[in-house]
Amino acid sequence: QVQLQQWGAGLLKPSETLSLTCAVYGGSFSGYYWSWIRQPPGKGLEWIGEINRSGSTNYHPSLKGRVTISVDTSKNQLSLKLNSVTAADTAVYYCRVAGGVLDYWGQGTLVTVSS
Amino acid sequence: ETTLTQSPAFMSATPGDKVNISCKASQDIDDDMNWYQQKPGEAAILIIQEASTLVPGIPPRFSGSGYGTDFTLTINNIESEDAAYYFCLQHDNFPYTFGQGTKLEIK
Numbered sequence: 001q002v003q004l005q006q007w008g009a010g011l012l013k014p015s016e017t018l019s020l021t022c023a024v025y026g027g028s029f030s031g032y033y034w035s036w037i038r039q040p041p042g043k044g045l046e047w048i049g050e051i052n053r054s055g056s057t058n059y060h061p062s063l064k065g066r067v068t069i070s071v072d073t074s075k076n077q078l079s080l081k082l083n084s085v086t087a088a089d090t091a092v093y094y095c096r097v098a099g100g101v102l103d104y105w106g107q108g109t110l111v112t113v114s115s
Numbered sequence: 116e117t118t119l120t121q122s123p124a125f126m127s128a129t130p131g132d133k134v135n136i137s138c139k140a141s142q143d144i145d146d147d148m149n150w151y152q153q154k155p156g157e158a159a160i161l162i163i164q165e166a167s168t169l170v171p172g173i174p175p176r177f178s179g180s181g182y183g184t185d186f187t188l189t190i191n192n193i194e195s196e197d198a199a200y201y202f203c204l205q206h207d208n209f210p211y212t213f214g215q216g217t218k219l220e221i222k
Contacts, residue, residue, distance in 0.1 A: 004158065037213075045202060045213035060210040061116075094159070101170055103149070103161035 002026040004095055004106035008080075012113045018082040022095030022106055023075070032099035034071045034078045038091035039108075046091075048080070085113045117142050117205050121214025128193050129222050136188040138203035138214045143183045147207035150179055150188045153200045163188060195221045 008020035020036075035050035049059035051069045059067050068081045078095050092108040118141040128134050138148065146166035153159040161170050163179035166186055176191045190197055198221040203214040 035211075044215040045204075047204075047211040047213065050211075058209045098161075101161075101164065101168075103164070103170075105151075105159040107156070107158045 002102075002104050004097065004104055006093070006095055006106040006109045008093075008109055008111070010110055010112060012085050012111065014086050014113060014115055015084055016113075018080070018085050018089060018093075018111055018113075020080045020093055020095070020109055020111070022078040022080075024078075024097055024104070025076070027076075029073075029076060029097045029099070029102075032097050032102070034069070035096045035098070036069060036078070036080045037094045037096060037105075038089075039094070040088075040091040048082075048093075051078075087113050089113050116210055117144060117208055117212050119203055119205055119212050119214040121203055121217060123217060124215060125218045125220070127220045127222055130193055130195055132193045134190050134193060134219065136190075136201055136203075136217045136219075138181075138186045138188070140184045140186070140205055144205045144207035146182050147205055148179075148181065148186045149204045149206065151202050151204065152197075153202070154198075155200075159202075190219075193221060197221060 003025045006022045031053045033052050036048040039045045049069050051057045051071050066083045070079045090113045092110050094108045095106040120139045122137050148166045150163035151159045152162050162173045167179045178189045180187050202216040
């Protein structure tokens, strides 16, 4: 049974750095695509970016310059860092690992940015 | 950026009904469309990939169709356990984008 477990700070002040980690249990996914997605309150899902099996990244243009996605395949862990957060970054953040017919999501982590 | 227009945003159905959920892309995305189901407090699960391929383990009452810009998720003979939030994802071009989602209520 594959499970994705997420953790990280849930309350941030404006200008701080959002940092989340996602660990995958129950399988090895070194050859897959790892990504982060978020959903602001009352809004739709937004793709943040992904890192592929070769370590190449793609980010949403609106977040480029502030976001870094990395993966430690030896630990099956994905990380997200988002700098200089504002209230607009308040959202539930999801991690996802996918490849072929396999597509697994975490349950989400609510991150609130408030002064 | 490819915009996905998903409809309806909310629908109510009775067990045994057939429902269709639409996702229209603002540009041609071939068959690079996935459909997901998410229940409150749970992780999203992939139910249809590449527009029409049913994921192993998903009941055959779920089906997907479409190519290019128009896509449909169909649920036949709805059951109470199908109450959930459904959304589409295009993975044809970056940035990947999502439909706004459909909340399906079972009466």
